[in-house]
Amino acid sequence: MNDRPGKPVESLTVSDEELQSLTQAIFQRHGIDFTCYERLSLKRRVIRVLGVFNVDSIHALWRLILRDRTFIYTFMDEVSVGLTAMFRDPVLWRKMQYLLNNDLVKKSELAIWHAGCSSGEEIYTFGIVLRESVFANNVTAWATDISKQAIEQAQRGGYHALKFPEYEQNYKEFNPFGSLKRYSTSGKGTFQMHSDLIRHVSFEYHNLITDPFPVNLDIIFCRNVMIYFDSGAKLKLLKKFYDSLKPGGLLIIGFYDAVMPLIDPHQFDVLDIEAKIFVRL
Structure with missing residues (x-):
């Protein structure tokens, strides 16, 4: 900034x-x-x-x-102002751990897209959820954003120390018996997330409106990104997400994206309304 x-x-x-x-x-x-x-x-x-x-x-x-x-x-x-935090909305991450331990554990591999990854807190969060699940097969992820500065911070994984108490509290709601200190190293005014949490992730610049989408994905995270788009753009993005996902793939939106009235029931079914998880039909 x-x-x-x-x-x-x-x-x-x-x-x-x-x-x-x-x-x-x-x-x-x-x-x-x-x-x-x-x-x-x-x-x-x-x-x-x-x-x-x-x-x-x-x-x-x-x-x-x-x-x-x-x-x-x-x-x-x-x-581009990111709306993100480590373990933001713990209800989502508890549900993701449940899915990794049950429905998704049967898959031989997972292909994931963090669309609009911002400064990367979501990516490290999911890396921890993976670590604390029983899913042990291959995972590949693509993390993208329109802000090159945000992508660079996400790759570095360093955050201001003042954010740590909030992130730790969020994590405690996901896992009351753990601590983010296990996955990070404290520095002077900062804390650094461990890089092994994102070994499965590739980072790229990407414009959701104009650039082509990846295909054959199992999970798309696009959280609190569509909040900035008008209804026409949201409809186009939802259709493109549908085309990018495998049948049965998961679309995870943000709590503030306001797309519920726009979701086509012939394309997506609600898997968990509280966690804002939808399944591609």
Whole structure:
């Protein structure tokens, strides 16, 4: 995140026309599609970016993007704010452990996609769940995000020490008898997750809107990502997730994604409504 002092966000405004002009220009120049993001949410993020980079208009922001072709990735890092935490929503991870120990244990291998992996807490969480399950067969995972900065942090697996108590409490709700200290090393103001938890994971940049999807997957995690998209984009993503999963594959969404009314009952059945797990028909 950029820590430079910028203009007060309260003093900045962006019109709908300016936002549309910016997103269309970015798509034409870089092939990155922000046009389907939920408008008010994207507008708030763009206004925040103007303040961070100390510019007072969309035109000035566009000059920055034009001046340096790599600046678009800095812009995306600032716009993309991850909504994640280690063992966030423990009810999900308890259910995942149950599935690994029962339904999924019969599979000879698992192919998993962490779509919109953000800074990686979910990936390390699932690595721990795997470690504490009886599933012992081959697992391969693909972790992707639109933010290169987030992907780099996910690969490093280092997090601020102030987050550890929250993450430890979440983990205790999953396993009251364990501790995240078993899977991490404390440093000066940080804690480092053990790299062996993600040996099965490959990391890549990926744009959910414009890039092709992997296929023949057993599990897709896409949690608190679709919250930023409009209904049309959510419908398209749900169809693409359906095409990516094997029959019987699992789609796991976020608690705030608000896609329940959009899920086609001919494509997905509810496996666990509390944990937001759906099974591909």
